[in-house]
Structure formats: C-alpha cells, structure tokens
Amino acid sequence: MPIHSKLPSVGTTIFTVMSALAAEHGAINLSQGFPDYPCDPALLDALATAAKAGHNQYAPMAGLPALRQAIAAKLALQHHISVDPDTEITVTAGATQALFTAIATVLHAGDEAILLDPSYDSYAPSILAQGAKPVHIALAAPDFSVDWNAVEAAVTPRTKLILVNNPNNPATSVFSKADLDALAAIAERHKLIVLADEVYEHLVYDGLQHQSVLAHPALRTRSFAVYSFGKTFHATGWKVGYCVAPPSLTAEFRKIHQFLVFAVNTPAQHALAAHLAEPASWQGLPAFFQTRRALLAAGLSAAGFKLLPSQGTYFQLADYSAIRPDLDDITFARWLTTEHGVASIPVSAFYQKAPDQKIVRFCFAKQEQTLQAAIARLGKLRP
Numbered sequence: 001m002p003i004h005s006k007l008p009s010v011g012t013t014i015f016t017v018m019s020a021l022a023a024e025h026g027a028i029n030l031s032q033g034f035p036d037y038p039c040d041p042a043l044l045d046a047l048a049t050a051a052k053a054g055h056n057q058y059a060p061m062a063g064l065p066a067l068r069q070a071i072a073a074k075l076a077l078q079h080h081i082s083v084d085p086d087t088e089i090t091v092t093a094g095a096t097q098a099l100f101t102a103i104a105t106v107l108h109a110g111d112e113a114i115l116l117d118p119s120y121d122s123y124a125p126s127i128l129a130q131g132a133k134p135v136h137i138a139l140a141a142p143d144f145s146v147d148w149n150a151v152e153a154a155v156t157p158r159t160k161l162i163l164v165n166n167p168n169n170p171a172t173s174v175f176s177k178a179d180l181d182a183l184a185a186i187a188e189r190h191k192l193i194v195l196a197d198e199v200y201e202h203l204v205y206d207g208l209q210h211q212s213v214l215a216h217p218a219l220r221t222r223s224f225a226v227y228s229f230g231k232t233f234h235a236t237g238w239k240v241g242y243c244v245a246p247p248s249l250t251a252e253f254r255k256i257h258q259f260l261v262f263a264v265n266t267p268a269q270h271a272l273a274a275h276l277a278e279p280a281s282w283q284g285l286p287a288f289f290q291t292r293r294a295l296l297a298a299g300l301s302a303a304g305f306k307l308l309p310s311q312g313t314y315f316q317l318a319d320y321s322a323i324r325p326d327l328d329d330i331t332f333a334r335w336l337t338t339e340h341g342v343a344s345i346p347v348s349a350f351y352q353k354a355p356d357q358k359i360v361r362f363c364f365a366k367q368e369q370t371l372q373a374a375i376a377r378l379g380k381l382r383p
C-alpha cells in the first residue's frame with residue numbers, strides 16, 4: 001500500500017553508502033565522523049555504576065536534574081553565563097533529535113528556513129518533514145565565509161528560522177564575533193529564531209575561540225543551541241545531547257520533545273553528570289585533536305592533496321585536483337575507497353547545488369595507528 005512520501009528525494013545517506021563501501025573493500029574508514037578509540041574508562045565505570053545502582057527506569061522528561069545542573073555549571077565556567085537548568089536546558093537523544101525537535105517547534109507548513117550549505121544532512125529533511133521549505137545559501141571553498149548580505153536578501157515574509165553550524169561540518173570553518181553580530185542583526189530585524197548547531201564547540205584549533213550564540217546577548221534571547229555528548233566524550237553511540245534555549249522557547253520545545261522521546265537513557269545521564277563535573281573532560285580536547293590533525297595533514301600533503309584550513313571540528317578537507325582532476329568528488333571518493341583502501345566523504349553531498357569544487361572530507365578522530373595506516377596507503381597515490 002503506497003503512501004504519499006514526505007521526503008520523496010531522500011535516499012540512503014552518503015555516510016551509510018561510504019561506510020558500507022569501506023567495509024566491502026576492507027578500506028580504512030575516514031569517512032564517517034566517529035572515533036575508533038575507546039572513551040574514557042571513568043565514563044564507562046560511571047555508566048556501569050549507575051546501571052548497577054538501579055538507575056534503569058524513565059528519567060524526568062526534561063532530563064536528569066543532576067545532569068542539567070552539571071550542564072549549567074559547565075556553561076557558567078565556559079562562557080560566564082547563567083542558564084537556568086529547570087527552564088532552559090533539555091536533555092535529548094543526541095543532537096539530531098534536538099535539531100529535529102527545535103525545527104518542528106518553530107516551523108509550520110509553508111514557512112521557510114535558511115540554511116548555509118555545506119550543511120549537515122539532517123537539516124533539510126527535518127525542515128521538509130514539517131511541510132516547510134529549506135532555503136539554501138551556498139558557501140564556497142577555501143574559507144566558506146558567509147556573505148551576510150546574501151543571507152538577508154534570502155529572507156522573505158515566510159522566513160522563520162536561520163540554521164547555523166559553528167564550528168561547521170564539513171567546512172571546518174568557525175564564526176568570528178563579527179559573524180555572530182551580523183547574524184544577530186538579521187535575526188532581530190526580521191524577527192527570526194536562530195538554531196545553532198554547536199556540537200563541535202570544543203574542537204576549535206590554533207588558539208581560535210568558539211563564539212557561542214549563548215554568549216552573545218542578542219542571540220541568547222532568540223536561539224536554540226544544540227550540543228552532543230557523543231562528540232565531546234568520544235561516545236557517538238550513546239546518542240545523548242542537549243538543547244539550551246530561553247524559557248519561552250524551551251517550553252514549546254518540550255511539548256514536542258515529550259511526545260517524540262519523552263525521556264532519554266537514564267544510566268547514561270547519571271554517568272554524563274558525573275563526568276561533566278570534571279572540566280578536564282572537555283578542556284583538553286583541542287590539544288588531543290590537533291596532534292591527529294597534524295598527522296593526517298602531513299600524510300595528505302605528501303600524497304599530493306592540497307589542504308584547506310581546518311579551524312574546527314574533527315575533519316580535514318582536501319583538494320584532490322592535482323591527483324585526479326578528471327573525477328568529480330563522488331567518483332573520486334569511490335575510487336579512493338575501492339582502489340586505494342581509504343574512505344572519505346565527497347563534500348558535494350552537503351550541498352543542494354554544489355559549486356565546482358574537487359574536495360573530499362577526511363575524519364581525524366581516529367587512533368594514530370589508523371591514521372598511519374591510511375597515510376601509508378595514500379603514499380602510493382604519487383606516481
């Protein structure tokens with residue numbers, strides 16, 4: 001019995017396709033964004049302790065109070081801001097559910113939402129599922145800077161939401177304070193809500209500072225900000241994240257949240273509350289990842305790739321036009337996987353209409369030996 005699809009043009013994501021191709025060909029998988037090393041044993045112990053202590057029934061709908069308090073304490077330390085754990089923080093089943101919930105909270109059928117491509121693959125389908133329209137603005141390599149005049153020109157009377165991802169996956173760019181000021185001015189002028197995906201907030205390099213909407217007074221009053229413990233604590237399979245928004249936005253967000261998931265994994269929330277209370281658990285992340293970024297970057301350069309700046313996230317973009325100028329990025333990523341045993345992601349997959357770029361994305365959230373093995377294989381690319 002066929003149904004009228006809400007997402008007729010959505011197929012299997014490129015992440016699933018590339019990971020399956022990598023498995024089929026025994027390739028080293030630098031495509032999908034997840035670590036191949038264990039998370040902190042203390043976090044695992046805390047999970048076991050919570051489960052054995054009997055914390056195995058439904059958590060409160062908004063999240064475990066201890067975890068929401070730990071999040072508020074962390075935000076105070078990180079951004080010197082005061083966030084009310086009772087009325088402004090909701091624990092979610094990963095950032096993906098927080099994003100979907102915020103989008104469903106704001107958008108009605110016929111509304112428009114602006115997003116900046118390259119954009120994470122859940123945004124546009126989540127907008128379409130509401131009967132709303134994603135309006136894509138393409139950013140181009142090498143720096144993927146935002147032309148805020150072009151963003152404002154895309155606003156119509158139907159526009160309700162602007163989505164931003166900072167640090168950006170896959171562009172690896174980070175916003176400056178001037179970017180946030182420009183975003184705030186547009187949002188204020190046109191009475192828009194901002195949805196800020198900040199899952200890579202701690203993965204900012206070379207002394208740059210993460211500019212959060214939460215620390216920007218004008219944006220703080222009109223934004224949903226979304227985070228992922230999976231990214232921060234190397235535990236993407238746990239699927240726990242959270243959303244911070246002012247009380248009036250949070251109240252509406254929770255109306256949807258309670259019927260989408262009601263509550264999130266209880267023992268994981270206990271473990272995360274204990275872990276988050278140790279600032280060292282997140283403060284050392286830039287140094288941890290910069291070593292890996294440097295290792296992969298050196299290997300890619302030696303193999304003939306031209307590197308783009310990687311200011312944030314755990315990805316490195318690489319231009320392959322000196323290696324196979326004849327191939328588009330999807331064909332190149334497949335060729336690299338099947339012929340050379342290293343899987344990447346073609347950046348055109350993150351665009352509605354991709355510019356003419358020859359760029360693939362590699363993930364460096366991997367053990368050093370995984371990166372070394374990939375580099376050894378890529379070393380054979382040079383004639």
Ligand SMILES: Cc1ncc(COP(=O)(O)O)c(C=O)c1O
Nearest residue numbers: 033094095096120169228230241
């Ligand atoms: C930009 C961005 N947002 C959201 C997510 C999803 O986070 P989670 O696994 O917590 O749902 C990802 C995961 O790759 C991501 O890259």
